[in-house]
Amino acid sequence: MARESFAIGGVRVRAGASRSVELPLTRLVTGGDVGIPVQVVHGREPGPVVWVNAAIHGDEVVGVEVIRRVLQQVSAKTLRGTLVAVPVVNVLGFMTGDRYLPDRRDLNRSFPGSARGSLASRIAHLFMTEVVAKCELGIDLHTAADRRANLPQVRADLDDPETRRLALAFGAPVAMHAALRDGSLRQAARGAGARVLLYEAGEALRFDDEPIETGVAGVLRVLSALDMLVEELDLPGPEDESDALPVTLVSRASGWVRARGSGVLQLDVHLGDLVEEGRRLGGISDTLGRRVRLVHADRAGIVVGLNRAPLVNIGDAVIHIAAIDEEQSGHIADERPLTARRWGGV
Known part of the structure; x- marks a missing residue:
């Protein structure tokens, strides 16, 4: 039928x-x-x-x-x-x-x-x-x-x-x-x-x-x-599986690090960076290059969002960090320091 x-x-x-x-x-x-x-x-x-x-x-x-x-x-x-x-x-x-x-x-x-x-x-x-x-x-x-x-x-x-x-x-x-x-x-x-x-x-x-x-x-x-596709998928994966992060990191909490001053933003992190709490993420300077504030991570996790605007005001959202599931976080930390690993090509 x-x-x-x-x-x-x-x-x-x-x-x-x-x-x-x-x-x-x-x-x-x-x-x-x-x-x-x-x-x-x-x-x-x-x-x-x-x-x-x-x-x-x-x-x-x-x-x-x-x-x-x-x-x-x-x-x-x-x-x-x-x-x-x-x-x-x-x-x-x-x-x-x-x-x-x-x-x-x-x-x-x-x-x-x-x-x-x-x-x-x-x-x-x-x-x-x-x-x-x-x-x-x-x-x-x-x-x-x-x-x-x-x-x-x-x-x-x-x-x-x-x-x-x-x-x-x-x-x-x-x-x-x-x-x-x-x-x-x-x-x-x-x-x-x-x-x-x-x-x-x-x-x-x-x-x-x-x-x-x-x-x-x-x-x-x-x-x-969902078993909707008959053909097997041939999708690209990490070039070196032994050096790859888990396929998907799970997060149940995240938050934006906000600017504590106004000025020109310089970032020292990329999307996908794994960071520890307190790590320096960048800085904010005035137009003459004098440093106004430093930007530090308020939690450990993975960088999932960035502000691309060069100019920021106090209180602006700058860096979005997602905390990683504790079990996964411990596994990654055992393999290599969080700050040394990131998703490549992003």
């Missing part, structure tokens, strides 16, 4: 087919129509229904390229289940390179939305009804905010066994237990019964090879872990 077709946006995608669909969104002041582009890969064989989305923030473009490359490697003829790919959710922000919508609302604080609310609320409602409601798992792709950079990392509810399994299957350098934020897609989707992995990597308005390649490999690994 043939598998049923997949309904979305007023159309039906037959089993064993891949189809582009546009979800009508709004009309521009010029009279042109705007919609959310969706690619549905509806496999011949039954299996999980998974969505992957990017650009909820319009300037976060890494995920757009991740989805493009993933779609090149997934075929409806061999896929078990269904993949719903939404490369650009915030279409209006994406067109202008803006994180927010024209009304300055943050789409990722507007879920689950309303059919009669603000523009952000209507987009959120459309996404929830046409995509999330039809899926059991979502992979939400993000980058750091403007003038920041993130080490590839997965944020998820690690207390849920299945979510944890998939977060570790993704294979990012770090998996972080993250609380739900009011109005976020992850919170609304969880309330609707779907699990969500949130991938953070790279910088806004920039394509970086490492975050893109890690994202592509991660999405494919998750699909494989």
